[in-house]
Amino acid sequence: MEEQLRALLLNDGGISSHVANRVNFGTHPQGQPFPAVVLTTISDSEGYTLQGPNGVSEARVQVDCYADSYGAAKLLSRAVRSLLSGYQNGAFQGVFLAGSRDSREGGSNDAERPYRTSMDFMVQFTNT
16 A cells, blocks of 8 residues: 555656655655655554455555645645545545644754644555
């Protein structure tokens, strides 16, 4: 699921026009410019029936949109939300926005602190 979700975001012109190839799971490489998207799997659970696994899993994925300004972070988050909210295709059975929030990264140097818009998506997908 992780590789497919990253590829989906990178292949969308509305997102890649902001971030180029800066969509990563777990962390944003130090020294790389913003804007960027960082994906984090918060939880991942397999679906079951009384007969055992049903082949469909559900994950909560946090999508963090980072930029040097609040406006740029928000614009990027809107592009991500437009693509993912309600998305259904291939292994993705359904992607649903569960919540969002805005913040700013911590640190002592205000000029170097990026802005962040975070969204949580529930991702239902077929195990491959």
